[in-house]
Amino acid sequence: MNQKTKMIQEQFPGLKIRRSTVHKIQRRLLRYSYKRIGTFVPKYLGNGDTKRIAFIKQYLSILKDKNSVLFVLDEVGVGTNNLRKYAYSKIGEPVVLKQTKMLAHNLTCTACIS
Secondary structure, eight states, rough: OOOOOOOOHHSTOOOOHHHHHHHHHIIIHHHEEEEEEEEOOOOOOHHHHHHHHHEEEEEEEHOOOOOOOOEEEEEHHHHHHHOSSSEEEEEEEEOEEEOOGGGGEEEEEEEEEE
């Protein structure tokens, strides 16, 4: 049983509804269709230049101080989950997928250099 059918049955207990009926309601009444995703929009993470300049200033001040010790921690993340290929959208409109963080499907490697 798919997610839409479960959601309808939770709202209306005791109602028996087939998957094909749910698809007909989506298509004919709600005017949604299932189609291939055409555009991926990456998530905007804010003003990176301002953060970068602040980090560089702090890094240079630590390097100038003779009594400080600097540890460089490097991290890399690799996504293991494929992006979706199909989604629902209104009939006549293209599908645009807004990318979100999927940390459950991310492999992370961390290294420290001193």
